[in-house]
Amino acid sequence: MRIGELAARVGTTTRTLRYYESRGLLPARRDAQGHRTYDERDLTLLRQIRTLQDFGFDLEETRPFVECLRAGHPEGDSCPASLAVYRRKLDELDALIGELQAVRAQVGAQLVRAERARDELAADALVPGGPEPACELGGHER
Amino acid sequence: MRIGELAARVGTTTRTLRYYESRGLLPARRDAQGHRTYDERDLTLLRQIRTLQDFGFDLEETRPFVECLRAGHPEGDSCPASLAVYRRKLDELDALIGELQAVRAQVGAQLVRAERARDELAADALVPGGPEPACELGGHER
DNA sequence: GTAGGCGTTGACGTCGGCGTCAAGGCAAGG
DNA sequence: CCTTGCCTTGACGCCGACGTCAACGCCTAC
Numbered sequence: 001m002r003i004g005e006l007a008a009r010v011g012t013t014t015r016t017l018r019y020y021e022s023r024g025l026l027p028a029r030r031d032a033q034g035h036r037t038y039d040e041r042d043l044t045l046l047r048q049i050r051t052l053q054d055f056g057f058d059l060e061e062t063r064p065f066v067e068c069l070r071a072g073h074p075e076g077d078s079c080p081a082s083l084a085v086y087r088r089k090l091d092e093l094d095a096l097i098g099e100l101q102a103v104r105a106q107v108g109a110q111l112v113r114a115e116r117a118r119d120e121l122a123a124d125a126l127v128p129g130g131p132e133p134a135c136e137l138g139g140h141e142r
Numbered sequence: 143m144r145i146g147e148l149a150a151r152v153g154t155t156t157r158t159l160r161y162y163e164s165r166g167l168l169p170a171r172r173d174a175q176g177h178r179t180y181d182e183r184d185l186t187l188l189r190q191i192r193t194l195q196d197f198g199f200d201l202e203e204t205r206p207f208v209e210c211l212r213a214g215h216p217e218g219d220s221c222p223a224s225l226a227v228y229r230r231k232l233d234e235l236d237a238l239i240g241e242l243q244a245v246r247a248q249v250g251a252q253l254v255r256a257e258r259a260r261d262e263l264a265a266d267a268l269v270p271g272g273p274e275p276a277c278e279l280g281g282h283e284r
Numbered sequence: 285g286t287a288g289g290c291g292t293t294g295a296c297g298t299c300g301g302c303g304t305c306a307a308g309g310c311a312a313g314g
Numbered sequence: 315c316c317t318t319g320c321c322t323t324g325a326c327g328c329c330g331a332c333g334t335c336a337a338c339g340c341c342t343a344c
Binding site: 013 | 330332339340
C-alpha cells in the first residue's frame with residue numbers, strides 16, 4: 001500500500017503521513033521507485049495515532065502507544081508508559097475543565113450583572129418620575 | 143504616563159502595549175520626544191482588556207468592551223455588542239466543557255480497561271495452573 | 285507523443301500573542 | 315564626556331500540526 005491509499009483509508013492526508021514520518025513516528029519502507037510503502041501494521045499504528053489525536057493528545061504523547069504496538073503488544077495501551085500518559089492526560093483534563101467551569105461562572109455572573117444594570121436603566125427611562133432609590137418601611141404603593 | 147509605567151501598573155510588558163496599538167485597540171498620544179503617552183482612562187481600558195484576556199477572550203473579542211468604555215459608558219459591558227460577546231463566549235465555553243468531559247470519560251474508561259487487562263495478565267502469571275476461563279454453575283472452590 | 289495520475293523533496297505560509305533581538309535617539313546625572 | 319535608562323521602529327522567532335505551492339520523476343493509457 002502506498003501513501004495515498006493509507007491516507008485515504010484513515011481519512012487523512014499524505015502530507016500528514018509525511019509529517020509523522022519526519023517526526024520519526026511512522027517510518028516507511030520504500031519500493032523500487034522510492035515510493036513509501038506501508039502494510040496492515042502501519043494501518044493499525046496510524047489508527048492509534050489518529051484516535052489519540054482526536055482526543056486532543058499531542059503528537060508526542062502518542063509515541064508511547066505506537067512504540068507499545070510496535071513492540072508486539074496487542075493494544076497501544078498495554079504498556080506502563082501509555083498508562084502514564086493516560087493518567088497525565090486525565091489530570092490535565094480535570095484541571096482544564098475546572099478552570100473553564102470557573103471562567104464560565106465568572107462570565108455568566110458578569111452577564112447577569114450587566115443585563116440587570118441595563119434593565120434598570122431602561123426601567124428608569126420608562127418612569128418619568130424617576131426611579132425609586134430604596135424601599136422605605138411599610139407599603140410603597142398608593 | 144509613558145509606556146513602561148503603564149505596563150508596570152497592569153503587570154504586562156511594553157511589547158504587549160505596542161502590539162495592542164498595532165491592532166488599533168489601544169492607540170496612544172505622543173509627547174514632544176515621540177514617546178507614547180497614556181492617561182488614567184487608558185489604564186481603565188487596558189485593565190478591561192487584560193481581565194477579558196485572562197478569561198480566555200481573543201483580543202478581537204475585547205474590542206467591543208474597549209469601544210464601549212471609550213464611548214463614555216461606565217462599564218465595558220454596558221453595550222449590547224459586549225453582551226453579545228459574553229453570550230457567544232458562554233456558548234463556546236459550554237460546548238468546549240462538554241467536549242472535554244466527553245473526552246475525559248472516554249480516556250478514563252480506556253485507562254480502567256487497560257489497567258484491568260494488565261492486572262489479569264499479572265494474575266495469570268501468578269497462577270501456574272493457568273487462569274480460570276469461566277465460572278461454572280455452583281461453588282467453584284474446594 | 286502526451287496527458288493524467290500517482291509519487292518525490294524542499295520550502296514557505298498559517299494562526300495568536302506576543303518574546304527577543306538590533307540599531308538607534310534623547311535626557312538626566314556623575 | 316560618558317554612562318544609564320528610558321524610549322523608538324523594524325524585523326525575525328516561537329509553538330503545533332499540518333496546508334499549499336513549486337518543480338520534478340515515473341508509469342499507464344490513449
